[in-house]
Amino acid sequence: MGAGHAHVLYRDTPSRVHRLAPEVKIAAMVLFTVAVVATPREAFWAFGGYALLVAVVAALARVGPRWLLLRATIEVPFVLFAVALPFLGAGPRTEFAGLSLSVDGLHGAWNIVAKGTLGVLASLLLAATTTTRDLIVGLDRLRCPQIVTQIATFMLRYLDVLVGEARRMRVARISRGDDPRFLWQLRGFAAGVGALFLRAFERGERVYLAMLSRGYTGRMPAVWQGAGAATAGQWVAAATVPLAAVAIAAVAVVLT
Amino acid sequence: METLAMHISNGIINGPVAGIFAAVALAALTFCVLRGRRDLDDRLAPMAGLVAAFIFAVQMLNFPIFTAGVSGHLLGGALAALLVGPWVGALCVSVVLIVQALVFGDGGVAMLGLNITNMALLGTAAAYLLIAGLLRVLPRTPTGLAVTAFVSALVSVVVASQGFVVQYWLGGTTDLGGNLTGLAGTMAGVHLLIGIGEGLITATTVATVAKVRPDLVYALRALRPATAPAPVPAVGGAR
Numbered sequence: 001m002g003a004g005h006a007h008v009l010y011r012d013t014p015s016r017v018h019r020l021a022p023e024v025k026i027a028a029m030v031l032f033t034v035a036v037v038a039t040p041r042e043a044f045w046a047f048g049g050y051a052l053l054v055a056v057v058a059a060l061a062r063v064g065p066r067w068l069l070l071r072a073t074i075e076v077p078f079v080l081f082a083v084a085l086p087f088l089g090a091g092p093r094t095e096f097a098g099l100s101l102s103v104d105g106l107h108g109a110w111n112i113v114a115k116g117t118l119g120v121l122a123s124l125l126l127a128a129t130t131t132t133r134d135l136i137v138g139l140d141r142l143r144c145p146q147i148v149t150q151i152a153t154f155m156l157r158y159l160d161v162l163v164g165e166a167r168r169m170r171v172a173r174i175s176r177g178d179d180p181r182f183l184w185q186l187r188g189f190a191a192g193v194g195a196l197f198l199r200a201f202e203r204g205e206r207v208y209l210a211m212l213s214r215g216y217t218g219r220m221p222a223v224w225q226g227a228g229a230a231t232a233g234q235w236v237a238a239a240t241v242p243l244a245a246v247a248i249a250a251v252a253v254v255l256t
Numbered sequence: 257m258e259t260l261a262m263h264i265s266n267g268i269i270n271g272p273v274a275g276i277f278a279a280v281a282l283a284a285l286t287f288c289v290l291r292g293r294r295d296l297d298d299r300l301a302p303m304a305g306l307v308a309a310f311i312f313a314v315q316m317l318n319f320p321i322f323t324a325g326v327s328g329h330l331l332g333g334a335l336a337a338l339l340v341g342p343w344v345g346a347l348c349v350s351v352v353l354i355v356q357a358l359v360f361g362d363g364g365v366a367m368l369g370l371n372i373t374n375m376a377l378l379g380t381a382a383a384y385l386l387i388a389g390l391l392r393v394l395p396r397t398p399t400g401l402a403v404t405a406f407v408s409a410l411v412s413v414v415v416a417s418q419g420f421v422v423q424y425w426l427g428g429t430t431d432l433g434g435n436l437t438g439l440a441g442t443m444a445g446v447h448l449l450i451g452i453g454e455g456l457i458t459a460t461t462v463a464t465v466a467k468v469r470p471d472l473v474y475a476l477r478a479l480r481p482a483t484a485p486a487p488v489p490a491v492g493g494a495r
Binding site for chain 2: 009026029030033034036037038115116119122123126127132135145147148150151152153154155156157158159161162163193194195197198200201204205207208212
């Protein structure tokens with residue numbers, strides 16, 4: 001890929017996890033998340049096991065805990081929702097530090113925080129070890145319909161086009177004497193949003209025509225060339241994590 | 257990139273309900289893929305990508321809902337329905353949600369079915385039904401189109417937010433007792449405000465596109481038989 005492509009979360013540090021084929025990582029991540037969600041919330045120990053699995057993968061992928069935790073702030077709104085639950089929930093209540101809290105609400109809050117955090121961490125690990133381009137190749141190899149991968153490809157390409165056009169229009173406004181500060185920048189942006197869309201479309205259309213003239217048929221070359229497709233060994237290696245999670249979930253379901 | 261998210265994250269809704277909605281979303285998306293293939297030509301392919309990119313960028317704007325600790329953001333279902341039609345439009349919004357869930361951890365992967373049902377299916381369907389109705393009733397002027405865009409965007413956002421309330425009622429992991437109507441009210445109220453913002457953005461964008469290149473607006477092509485001659489694409493400008 002040329003310069004300037006957005007790999008916001010990708011960490012370019014080669015590791016064993018980075019070298020795995022994308023389709024393997026996607027499948028592992030989805031299965032892991034489903035296992036986490038299917039776990040009964042009373043099985044506190046199970047979530048410790050999942051956290052351990054995440055930590056092991058993070059270590060293998062050489063992703064530091066600081067990086068992970070900073071990016072995990074994306075789920076803050078849901079944590080806030082979870083904090084409200086013990087006060088809003090119905091059913092039997094318990095006293096804690098002088099507050100009357102709903103037991104069901106406390107369990108619900110724990111449920112959201114634990115499962116939400118594990119899900120976010122799993123996605124972040126996938127994003128940190130897979131470029132967006134590989135992600136789409138992986139989705140394609142997982143038999144995702146071509147129309148969907150095509151829209152996704154263009155979406156990721158055109159994000160850069162959109163950001164670039166927005167930057168050019170901002171420079172144009174400023175060079176014509178507009179001097180926006182803080183929130184007032186929004187006014188100029190709002191007035192030009194339609195023009196931005198149109199400019200980005202016209203540029204994007206030229207990008208598309210250029211791709212067509214170079215032999216684009218709706219799939220990226222990496223897919224039909226088949227290079228870097230997952231080997232059986234990779235599937236087995238990546239399956240260890242979700243299978244361990246499924247085992248934990250099964251034990252947790254049986255025990256509770 | 258530290259943006260906040262509205263999408264349902266893992267653990268908010270219980271597993272079985274999430275599974276049911278995942279099946280619903282999968283079936284509906286399969287139908288959209290089949291219908292969308294017919295729509296997607298050389299003009300619509302880059303448009304679909306740009307609409308998805310635009311929605312992706314716009315969803316980064318978030319409005320916190322303090323009372324419930326939930327935040328909301330623009331959805332883009334109406335914009336997609338207007339510019340690329342309901343089938344490809346629903347796919348565009350779904351792609352945005354899938355990529356956000358996989359790459360940004362925005363919305364749980366296990367809850368994708370719920371999020372897609374709310375924002376991609378309910379939102380786009382409500383918007384397109386309104387668009388189809390309003391474009392027949394309102395005058396064929398730029399104002400008519402702008403009003404259509406505004407109203408359909410506003411309603412689609414509120415409908416999508418109520419989808420979450422229904423799902424929470426079906427399978428919320430915590431029993432809120434009588435507070436469910438409170439949740440519905442909060443969600444509707446806040447999304448009414450978000451809907452106004454979304455309506456304004458959708459209306460300005462679609463009005464501009466329709467003014468310069470009406471051939472690009474799917475709703476005008478599909479719902480109003482061509483009356484004007486095909487315009488020459490505007491090319492130029494230093495870039």
